[in-house]
Amino acid sequence: MAAELVAAVGGMTVEQINASQMGMKALGAGIAVGLTGIGTGIAEMGIGSAAVGAVAENKDMFGLALLFTVIPETIVIFGLVVGLLVLFL
Template sequence: MIENLPELFDTVLSTAAPTNDQDVEVASYMAGAAAAIAVGLAALGSGYAERGIGAAAVGAIAEDRDMFVPGIVMTVLPETLVIFAIVVIFLVS
């Protein structure tokens, strides 16, 4: 399988339309892998952002109870990044 990687990359990276069933299958698998990587990276970025926002929100809520709703809203905002990534995958495929 490893010795076939250059051929697989040439198949996927070429701008020509797939010519046989194997090329179509490889392109399908590579598109699925790209989608999985995109959603995974979006989730990692969202988690990284929520880490700092959550800590700041808890600190703000500890000092002022009126900051609860804005803290929750700010904590939830990065999660929409993952939702948008999943929606884009469904729109593209």
Template structure:
């Protein structure tokens, strides 16, 4: 990417762009991962709740557990940007 014809400003701008891209990927991909994981858990949770309402609180907790992956992604993104 960096060739001799580039100015310092150009290099800095490019690095900033790469960081933003990395941060975006970190949040985006973990979001997709969490979604996939929650798909199966969510359908099982809805099934279990349909039969027994008492488990709603518990299955809600189980459903959002994969969200932790997104939080990791978010932390990585923030570390990259700031």
């Protein structure tokens, strides 16, 4: 009875609050992955175009260029980890 009263204070039921919290978590996870994805994209734009330029001139640089290009992937991985933590912890 008391719990129902507290929940009703905001004009919301317990189920509604739980659903809202889940929605906020999903939104947070989405923002974490989305923004880090954009950051990675921006970082890879420069490195990737320089890498393609270098490989076009010297094929031997392919391995190294590929390695440098994927380094900013770590940023989006951090975002993914944060997203997963938000969703499941």
